Amino acid sequence: MTSLVARLVLYQHLMQMLPILCSRYSKCNKINFKFLSKMNREICSVAPSDTDILQKIRNIVPPLTYNQHKGQSGRIGVIGGSEEYTGAPYFAAISALKLGADLSHVFCSTSAAPVIKSYSPELIVHPILDKANARKEMQQWIPRLHAVVIGPGLGRDPAIMNTVEGIIEDLKASEKPLVIDADGLFMVTQNTPLIKGYINTIITPNAIEFQRLSQALGLSAVNQTDHDIAASMSNALDGVVVAKKQKYDIITDSNIVLQVKTNGSPRRCGGQGDLLSGAAAVFFHWALNHRSSLPTLINDVNPGVLSAYAACHLSKLCAEASFSKMGRSTTTSDLIGEIHSVFEKEFEH
Structure with missing residues (x-):
């Protein structure tokens, strides 16, 4: 003291x-x-305790009542999916549904759409990203979405990247919360002003993506901890929430730095980050919705920080639960199968 x-x-x-x-x-x-x-x-900025954070997360979870109508618990968009990568957008979108969103839309390239549709009839799939009028087509859907994930399976086609940059500008103009991962982070690394200052954004870099973005922002790693660099990254982006994925994930908006101390799993199969990004979008919608209606429930914690923490905590617990059953055979589909039991135990009132 x-x-x-x-x-x-x-x-x-x-x-x-x-x-x-x-x-x-x-x-x-x-x-x-x-x-x-x-x-x-x-x-x-004294960081709240893990217990306080988890209670605030529980406060934002909307109760299930018979008076609700379809869409109130979340209409989530996922922008991604290419000929080579169809699993990632599916994992993000289905995770959002399993967490409690009512509708999940995937906006992908034409060749990816039939494959993603075949994975699940519960997803609404739009084959538009490689069309000449993709941005215009997307504009009609933006008002219907509560939060948007950008990047899973997007690929790096320059024309599509350019289209998605325009879509991001439209999403920002409509003040939609964004979660950016995978190839979306590659796009941001090439054009950091794209999200700079848009605080309703969560980025979820892994170690390599974090290093590349740090270099793009001119951040030095000399005598700096990961906590320091993550906070500097958020500060350089004027308040964008950084969720650095590692053994114990780091969450920061440059004002506070939190660490998710959940163990997770030693099995690092592909797709786990997609579960996280889909979950983060749902939590982001819930947090922003409750901040406007019941601000005392989350007090001064940034809704993006709260949402990123919730998604990281959830994904780690799902990984831990599935690994205890499947061991080396664990895949992301196994993690998704654990969402209900983990959520019910950890987040339900």
Whole structure:
């Protein structure tokens, strides 16, 4: 406590002196702003406990009643799916449904649509991304969606990437919450201003994606922990929520840094990140919806941070449960099969 008080006093003195220093050194080249920013996070943003976070997540889960109509619990869009990659958008979209969303749409390339449709009749599949008027076609669906996942199985075709960049601009204009993963992160790495400052965004990089995006943003890893770099990444993107996937996932909006201490599974099969991204979109919709109607339930925790934490925690628990049964044979379909039991035990009131 004494150390915290001492840092607070020092910080207050520094803030009082800052205008004088800036006037004396017009270029401010003698002031370590990174140090001040880090100190500000440490002093002013005390992270809530895991117990508090989980209770806030439980508060945003909408109760199931007989008075609800289709769509109230979430209409989720997934932008992704190409000839080579059809599983990823399916995993994201079906995970959203299994978590509790009412409708799941997949917007994909023409060749991917029949395959994705064959996986499940419960998904609404739109074969539009490689059409000349894809952006215009997408515009009619944007008002109907509550949250959108961008990237699973998208591929890296330049024309489609360009189309999706335009769609992101339309989604931002409509203030839709976004979850960006996989090839969506590749697109952001090539064009970081695309999401900079749009705080209703969660990005979910793995270790390689995190490294590439760090380099694109000019962040140094020298003498920095993963927590520091993740917070710096969020700060460089002006508040975008970063959910770095690793043994213990890191969640930050640059103001607070949380760590998901759930063990998960040593089996790292493909598709687990797609489950996470689909779940994050649903939680994001629920959190934003409850912030506007019942703000006291989540208090000052960023809805994006809350949603990312919930999705990471859920996916880790699903991985743990499925691995206990299937061991080395565990696949993402097994994880999806655990969503109901994990959610009921961990998140239901």
